[in-house]
Amino acid sequence: MNQSSAPRHAVVIGGSLSGLLAAAVLAEHATVTVIDADRLPEGPAPRRGLPQGRHTHLLWSGGARAMERILPGVIDAWTGAGALRRSLPTDLVTKTAQGWIPRCGEKQFNISCSRDLLDSVVRARVTGLRGVTLLQQSRVRALEGTAERITGVRVDTPEEEGRLVRADLVVDASGRGSRAPAWLEALGVSGIRQAEVDSGLVYATRVFEAPAGAHEAGFPIVNVQSDPRVPVPGQTATIVPIEGGRWQATLSGTRGGQPTGDPDLFVPFAKGVRDPIVGELLEGRKPLTDVAVTPGTANRRVFFEKAPLPDGFFAVGDSVATFNPLYGQGMSVAAQSLLAVRALLRAKGLGHPGIGRAAQRAIAPAVGAAWELATSQDILYPGATGTKLRAGAGLVNAYVDRLMTGATTDETLTGVLFDVITMSSAPTRWLRPPVVWHVLRASDRGASGVPPLTAAERALAGLAPVDGAVPGGGAAPGRPAAQTGSVDSVGQAP
Template identity: 80%
Template sequence: MTQSSPPRHAVVIGGSLAGLLAAAVLAEHATVTIIDADSLPDGPVPRRGLPQARHVHLLWSGGARAIEEILPGITDDWTAAGAFRRSLPTDLVTKTAQGWLRRHEEMQFNISCSRDLLDSVVRSRVIGLAGVTTLQQSRVMSLEGSATRITGVRVDTPEEENRLVTADIVVDASGRGSRARAWLEALGPIGLRQAEVDSGLVYATRIFEAPAGAHASGFPIINVQSDPRVPVPGQTATIVPIEGGRWQATLSGTRGGQPTADPDEFIPFAKGVRDPIVGELLEGKKPLTDVAVTQGTANRRVYFEKADLPDGFFAVGDSVATFNPLYGQGMTVAAQGLLAVRALLRAKGLGHPGIGREAQRVIAPQVAIAWDLATSQDILYPGATGMKPRAGAGLLNGYIDRLMTGALTNESLAAALLQVITMNRPPTYWLRPAMVWEVLRASDRGALKAAPLTTAERAVGGLDRAPGSAQPEHPGKPAGAVEPPAAVEPLDGAEPVDDADPVGQAR
């Protein structure tokens, strides 16, 4: 009679989105213990260890599709709980650095809701999986093992200090406040390198009661982006309709132009960005919260994949890299990386020698793409610190600028723009020969001069309908009309935090 081997066990440090998805992936191969310093709530309520959840979060279609692969049916679960699946650019009124984007029929989508709701739905699904348990109000103090092999963690729990939890693999998903670098270096030198680019960004959020009729009419996301080509602090303003008949409004500013927690300054700041529409829409609306402010938003990357990691360990999510939250990359990068880990584990198994190091390497490509997109723009703002752009970055930025200018009037360029921004395609998608030809011919002739809100949306928002204050989305068509879609291919707090990912901006 053959004796079966004991079941494998995995430890995931951190119960935010990246940790939950890691647990779901590992649950196919092992029992899983999620260790978190918080009490993990049953519903969509704030968590002490996730203070950035107070700000706008959008999950791009690239991330939503990855999570749907890991947790089938999760999109329906989100919408049943009150989230909105928003068509892009149909349900988006955005002023990019180049101008107002037209509202074509659906090319991509995002999931819009509070971060608390988004996480709670995933948490309910993952904690309900067979073999997944949690160790809450518990803090990991160190990794157990050696410089060649991790065998578990030491944890302080409410009942016991320095408790040993053994594991075949340990995944660090503890977020921006991760201590994994120090833990690993305590076991022996492994050559971990870190990079940072900091634009000095601060963002501030306040939730308002949405006006009557906004929910029924499907009021769009409103977003005014900064322009990194202009040597002034980059300031943005965004409104995202979320569950419960609310508008979540987030402002941001880089070094020298940051928003504050002063409620009297919130709407004036929103009116002072490149277009005043967000401030005008918020004027007269009932605030439901104070102003929440977050600093410590630097892009920071630890190159785990280049280090001589001990076996039995890898890191995911904000533990690996944090991005300026305005680009909306964190959740999607984590989800796509873990989808790649799932494929690796299904191919080789959890017991394969060096599986942790291989997992770290398959996560790296998505991290690198997001890192290059974010840092190449952030370093342009006044007072930004960190690594300088690579040679040739100016030429590439010029090409992207021309592409984005063309996207204002050319539907196929708009579709290509959204393919990359929503993280369904890598930036090399923009360099296909047919695309280069279209970009070289791009022009902003016929670009919109004002926000493409319909007459009904302006009425719901309470905007002044003075002559010249509105413009149809497409010249020669009634306001609100859309054209057929293009043919496209299918903070640093005291507690560890994870996956800051408020609304993205293209550049």
């Protein structure tokens, strides 16, 4: 049997979400071994190697579509397990730096649930694929091979130290703590450049019991963002309805304004951000968990694609780049990156010379777009460290600021805003001539001065009526008559 038709084997380092998606993509071309240091849970349960899993995770429509293409039917599987498919901005009450976004008809969507549920559905789907096996409670100690070619990994398993697992392709999806740069350097690969932008962000999460009937009524996500244009620490507060009739509330603060793990300070912090609505909604609610606090959320990028990588290797997910979690980019970037890798493998095959380096280059565009969006904002906060804004960035930021101001009153700009932030379109979407025309006319005249909750939603949450609240019953204007977990809207964004 010649080399091109010989059975092939791939190793994925890490049973993370990106590692599982990588395994699904590779399973079309090879048998796959996923190696993880933990024993992966059977269902929706915490995973030791994912401490950030305790916090709010929103899967944007751009990422959900990409995962649906890799694992057909996964959106229905999530909603069948209890996740919520939320229309954006219909099911969203959000105050951006520029003001409250109106709740018009669906432009994009997200999947709202705990990270444990999200991962468990993907894990069950991928581990059920033919040719995919797990090597659990095992830790990769080194890459095997040379600076020209990776041929496998050395693994410490419960039964054996330094076990050699041979592979035609090794994918590092081990996450923020990846040791791939050190492993590659040990083989003689140098010059792997890294960058970091750190706003000093800390975030804290607590789960609460939602008001009776909130889940059935489709109570919206509620979010108050910070304003990086103001030279004070950025603080945010968010409530995301998740499975089981629960509210997952996350607070965040940049350097000098971080939340703490003190449960008595959780609601006061939420009431002290730019609008007190999240704190007001949480007041008197029964907490179901302690406060989980996570520091160390710097934006970090490893430029593997610019290094002389050996053949037979590439990295993906948090091993390549980690982003401020407030932007919700990580899962979507990983999914879109692996969709690009799938197209490459289908075109050239896993055994094509240089396929690892080509895959790393294919990943770079999705990573780069998210990196620019995240770091251009985070570097503005007091005390932020890292790569400074590039020349001309101020002009770009001023344009985006004007676009987001218009999004508070102009439904066209609301739509293009969500096209980009949900990673359904590239940021160049904002520069198309029809969009520029709307931006030039942008104004916040007539924007809502209060959170756009309906009167029924305020009553359900036990809040007093306010002047300027959205009128009507339990649905915001523009909400479709019925919503399901179907994938009818999965497809290419405009």
